[in-house]
Every structure is written in C-alpha cells, then in structure tokens.
Amino acid sequence: xxxxxxxxxxxxxxxxxxxxxxxxxxxxxxxxxxxxxxxxxxxxxxxxxxxxxxxxxxxxxxxxxxxxxxxxxxxxxxxxxxxxxxxxxxxxxxxxxxxxxxxxxxxxxxxxxxxxxxxxxxxxxxxxxxxxxxxxxxxxxxxxxxxxxxxxxxxxxxxxxxxxxxxxxxx
Numbered sequence: 518x519x520x521x522x523x524x525x526x527x528x529x530x531x532x533x534x535x536x537x538x539x540x541x542x543x544x545x546x547x548x549x550x551x552x553x554x555x556x557x558x559x560x561x562x563x564x565x566x567x568x569x570x571x572x573x574x575x576x577x578x579x580x581x582x583x584x585x586x587x588x589x590x591x592x593x594x595x596x597x598x599x600x601x602x603x604x605x606x607x608x609x610x611x612x613x614x615x616x617x618x619x620x621x622x623x624x625x626x627x628x629x630x631x632x633x634x635x636x637x638x639x640x641x642x643x644x645x646x647x648x649x650x651x652x653x654x655x656x657x658x659x660x661x662x663x664x665x666x667x668x669x670x671x672x673x674x675x676x677x678x679x680x681x682x683x684x685x686x687x688x
Contacts, residue, residue, distance in 0.1 A: 576602060577666055577681045578636065587686045592643040594625060594664065597636035602679075604669035606631045610641050614648040614687075615661040621645035625666070647687045660686050 579596040582588050594610050602608050611622035625641035648662070649655040661684065668679040 587688045589688045590645045595640040600631045600633040602668045603631040604671045608669040609667040611665045
C-alpha cells in the first residue's frame with residue numbers, strides 16, 4: 518500500500534475511536550439505555566437518596582418534587598436552602614424541557630428569616646404547559662426535563678453563580 522492509503526486508514530480509525538468514546542460518555546452521563554438519568558446528570562456534589570428520591574446538597578435540600586418523579590402543572594417546589602442562596606428572601610427556580618428550553622420560571626420565597634447561614638425553608642409554584650401535552654405516543658426523551666434551583670446572585674459576578682439541577686419527567 519502507498520503511504521497515502523495508510524494515512525487515510527489512520528484518519529478513519531481515529532475518527533471512529535473519537536466517535537465511539539464520545540457516544541460512551543453521553544450514554545454514561547444520561548444513562549440513555551435505561552431511559553433514566555444517572556446521578557452524574559445532577560450538579561456536582563448532589564446526591565439522590567434512592568429510598569424516596571430526595572435531592573440533598575450542602576446548599577439545598579429539596580422536598581418536592583422528588584427527583585425523577587412525574588410532574589404536572591401547577592408544580593409546588595419546596596425544601597430548604599442556605600440563607601446565602603437568597604437575596605431579598607427569594608431565589609429563581611425554573612423548569613426546562615428535554616432540549617433545555619425554559620418552559621416556566623418564577624421565584625421561591627423564604628418562609629422564615631433568610632439572613633442566616635443555616636437552612637431556611639422555601640416554597641414556590643411553577644405553572645406551565647407540558648411539552649408533551651396533546652402529543653400521543655411522544656418518545657420517552659420528550660418526557661424528560663429538569664428543575665433548576667438557582668442561587669440569587671445580586672452581584673452578577675460569575676464566581677457567585679450556583680445551581681442545583683433535578684431531573685424530572687413530564688406526565
């Protein structure tokens with residue numbers, strides 16, 4: 518074989534290897550073969566307690582909705598967050614569909630004094646139209662979504678940004 522043929526074969530082998538490992542990474546991260554998110558799909562440092570699907574974190578403890586639960590509108594969001602997550606007793610919450618499109622956003626409100634480093638109870642309500650509403654036999658991936666609990670960042674500085682992402686399913 519000519520040197521040119523070996524180069525072409527080498528390039529094809531390299532592209533094939535890159536595509537294979539990229540596919541393995543995506544499949545592992547989202548556990549697409551079991552139609553369920555893996556723990557790695559959550560923000561780093563999060564944990565799912567598999568006994569009741571409660572998401573806990575050093576910053577946020579979510580009571581409702583449970584991770585991986587089927588949700589509908591209106592969605593009650595409640596739990597506890599460190600006082601540092603609030604600004605003027607609120608922080609943003611949002612719901613995105615499988616493609617990352619925001620379908621609902623609002624604020625969670627502190628239920629007690631938020632001027633502390635301790636956990637403070639919060640609640641919020643998101644009203645939305647399900648992205649699978651009216652679709653018969655929608656594929657599984659379209660039922661996936663994410664609830665995002667975002668730290669209030671009054672400064673706007675990126676080093677103060679933080680969020681906890683909770684995978685959910687749309688009914």
